[in-house]
Each structure stands twice: as structure tokens, then as C-alpha cells.
Amino acid sequence: MGLLDFLGKRSSSGLTVEETLIALSKGAVLIDVRTQNEYEAGHAPGARPVDPKALKEEPLDVIFGDDPLADREAAIIVICDNGLRSSMVAAELRQGGFLAESVAGGLIAWGRDGNPILPGPYRRRR
Numbered sequence: 001m002g003l004l005d006f007l008g009k010r011s012s013s014g015l016t017v018e019e020t021l022i023a024l025s026k027g028a029v030l031i032d033v034r035t036q037n038e039y040e041a042g043h044a045p046g047a048r049p050v051d052p053k054a055l056k057e058e059p060l061d062v063i064f065g066d067d068p069l070a071d072r073e074a075a076i077i078v079i080c081d082n083g084l085r086s087s088m089v090a091a092e093l094r095q096g097g098f099l100a101e102s103v104a105g106g107l108i109a110w111g112r113d114g115n116p117i118l119p120g121p122y123r124r125r126r
Contacts, residue, residue: 014104
């Protein structure tokens with residue numbers, strides 16, 4: 001079962017912002033695969049910054065680190081500026097057996113739909 005099946009959707013070039021919000025409400029984790037400077041200029045609340053190159057070796061460690069509260073079996077939603085990088089990363093994660101999908105239109109669509117975009121560095125849970 002894929003993330004699209006999880007949401008009751010059959011095919012896609014990514015999740016809409018509304019579908020993303022539904023998946024996040026069901027426990028999915030949002031990762032941002034842009035550069036640190038791009039992330040700090042503005043990101044979706046709760047998005048974890050992740051270097052896409054680092055995902056090739058130990059994806060779960062890269063995404064969740066040593067977070068003791070992390071659900072390491074959660075669906076993974078990938079976001080970038082416009083959906084291009086995130087769709088490639090989501091496809092690689094799916095090939096690795098993970099439940100993953102990208103946000104269609106990326107952060108541009110996220111903001112266009114009226115969702116907040118926060119500046120600054122990642123703030124880890126403590």
C-alpha cells in the first residue's frame with residue numbers, strides 16, 4: 001500500500017497541499033530537501049531539513065536522527081520549492097521501500113494556499 005492508497009487517491013504527480021495536510025494530521029513526517037539557506041529563508045512549519053544525498057545510506061537516521069519520539073514507520077512527505085527535487089527524492093524513497101510522496105508545487109503551492117512559511121533554522125524537539 002502506498003501513501004496515495006493511504007489517502008484514497010489512485011494516481012498523482014504529488015500530493016495537493018490539502019492532501020499533505022491530511023497526511024500530516026495522520027502522522028506523516030514532512031522533510032524539506034532544499035539547501036540550508038533555502039530552508040532558513042522560509043519553510044513549512046515542522047518540516048525537517050534533510051540533505052537528499054545523505055538519504056541514500058541510512059534514510060531513517062537522516063530523517064529522524066536520535067529523536068526518541070519519532071515514529072520511524074510514519075509516511076514521509078517530501079517538499080522543495082516547486083515539487084521537482086521532492087518528486088525525485090520521494091521516488092527514490094519509494095524504491096527503497098518507504099511510504100513516501102512529494103508535495104505537488106512544493107513550498108510555492110504551500111504558501112499560495114495560505115499556509116504559513118517560517119524563516120529561520122530548524123528547531124529540534126528536546
